[in-house]
Amino acid sequence: MHERLSFHIKRDSVIHKLNPLTKLTLILALILISFTSPWYWTPHVVLLLAVIPLSGLGRVFPEFFKAATRLILPAAGFLFLMQAFFQPIGEEVIFKFYFLDITQESLMFAFRNAMRVFVMISAFTLFLLTTHPSELMSDLTRRGLPGQFAYVIISTLQILPQMQAKAQTIIAAQRSRGLDTESTFLKRAGSVLPLVGPLVFGSLVEVEERAIAIEARGFTSKNSKTSLHEIPDPSFEKTIRWALLMLVILSIAANLWLS
Amino acid sequence: MKIEIQDLRFIYPTGLEALKGISLTIEAGEQVAIVGQNGAGKTTLVRHFNGLLQPASGSVLIGDWDVKKYSVAKLASRVGYVFQNPDEQLFSRDVLTEVTFGPKNLKYAKEKIDELVKRALSLTELTDKTETNPYDLSPTWRKMVALASIIAMDTPIVIFDEPTTGQDAVNVARIANVIAELRKEGKTVITITHDIDFCAENFERVIALSKGQVLLDGPAREILGQEEILAQTYVDPPQLTRLGKRLGLKETVRNQEEFLNSL
Structure with a gap:
């Protein structure tokens, strides 16, 4: 995909x-x-x-x-x-x-x-x-930009393609259950809920998981960090x-x- | 309902050729497990059965329907597809509404819907949880809700995409029970799995895919015995099968019962 x-x-x-x-x-x-x-x-x-x-x-x-x-x-x-x-x-x-x-x-x-x-x-x-x-x-965090700020920017850049991929899977799952997403406008309007629910819920879960994952790697630690990538x-x-x-x-x- | 696949090829927009000419026939009522390494084309193949993907060339027939000529929503009346992650599928406020969603889309009569939903809920042991919000259930039970919501559609063909991943032993047994019940009803069950024990215990026919092609296809007993060929797609036969081989048992054994019998 x-x-x-x-x-x-x-x-x-x-x-x-x-x-x-x-x-x-x-x-x-x-x-x-x-x-x-x-x-x-x-x-x-x-x-x-x-x-x-x-x-x-x-x-x-x-x-x-x-x-x-x-x-x-x-x-x-x-x-x-x-x-x-x-x-x-x-x-x-x-x-x-x-x-x-x-x-x-x-x-x-x-x-x-x-x-x-x-x-x-x-x-x-x-x-x-x-x-x-x-x-x-x-590079910017190494020069003193706060990590939180960098995180906000990076996750904003990443969230759109990720949500897009997720939405594709959800649409596929609901169409497989006979949801008509292709015909009349009324039918399509009615098919929004089954798509939005899992998307929003899944994205919230992901945000939480990501926060836990980076915290597990010492995100808010006050010590100076080293970087693998020079x-x-x-x-x-x-x-x-x-x-x-x-x-x-x-x-x-x-x-x-x-x- | 019979599935006929003729020289099926599929290429992703990235240029990756995921299926390189697959021909298969799956008879009505067969229980088939599809195994193979990641990227072998398992999911890509079954997504052609209900029209989520369209062949680049070749054809897929579901009964007398050519999948190219029918929409996914139409094909849903013949092929039920349980996705790997239930969270990508569940949206209703309670289990009952969730399970009713599919059969309602297929426009069955009210009485038939009630009956199908009731049967699906009892098969998946969800009867006492109909009022619960799916998201208040544990992940294992959410999986069962996803299963129930597809079974209730009463399609002649049911596809499970890695049903046992992340499930505990009790729930794996529940899923095996559901598959056994579907077999009794004469439905075709196609399961993608990495769980080779689950495959050995529940399926008569095994198809091993490797790099977009069929590596092996035949009765489970025969396929699971071919350790060297299966290794090409990184599949290990079940432990007991391998042990039986080392012990020099004449027949390939798949489970405890067969193992003890041939000792």
Whole structure:
């Protein structure tokens, strides 16, 4: 049965090998620069010259492209339309649609904002595609993030695929008892209860079992923990992170300076 | 009701070929145990019997029905399937409603439903627990509720997916008793099991699967004697069978009675 615990795709690439914190810094820097840089074309350039090449470098371009066209493009497109129509700026109307006016200014404004959002979501997609969540979390807890926090994030990422798999089995079990889940709407509506009951109950039991299991391994112990899995963090990556931080500060400074 | 499987193949979306051409005939009223290592294709095979999985190629006939042409809900009137984990199946507030759910879906007459439910409850020794919420019962009794809820559907074919896993000796005996009763009623019983003693004591025919193919198929006495071939799918014959072999007994023995008789 098909089961996937995260977006992560295991491949051998430069991006995959980077320390998770470096990757996180990188994408946050790209996003912040897209949002703060005073130059109009920044988000477009960031997308074309950073995010897309990076997805190629990380050898996840096909998956990245699929997510971008099916998921991010519609979202950004919707935002573009909303802002283009409803932003009351500019005088020169270039297009009229009933009572809605589109001006050159609103068009430009909407285009940039849509691009910013596109950069934000696509950068995060790239991050999720190339970083295993547990690697990210063990790196962050090693740097001082509380374990409870990491647990909440990890279990949230895992709960959806797990519940999905469970729901599949429950549906199969009830259909085997003659439950009609395929015909009329009324019948299907009536078939919800036999599916939801075991799903909710089973998930609660699982949460409790998992809590007991990790506590049995000393989850709340105050002693410092060792990790079986070493995550490398070479010194040049530290340099990269500082450089990225500087770029973000520059971008914000430029923004404040020019406004 | 006869089950006819012709060159059945199945491939999971991950590309794993789980069944690589299986042909079998199971006659009406046969008691069949399916054994084999994890991943041999046992569950994948029986999930074709009630349409939960569709063949990639080949065919499965349940009586005169081709499973490709009928929905799971329809096939439920011919094939009852007890899932491995009762918690994935039970949802009602009390045992009686739970057991009534299946036969009601099959739209039997009211009197027939009452009769079937009563019989299923007495077979599984649940008659005094009809008012209880299934989740207030111990896991072993929940298993019996799951069994009862399928038996009450009165299907000519009943499938059990690892019924004895995690059950104590008393409950294993109860499950064996249920299977014996179903045999008396002339029903076909197909059981997937890793419990080789349970298999030896309760089934006439054994099918051993290995890597998506039939490794051995025949009378239990014959199959359980073939220690070397069974080892290919990581199945050990029952201890007494192996002991009998070491002692050089002429016949393959399956249980205590046969063992003592041939000594």
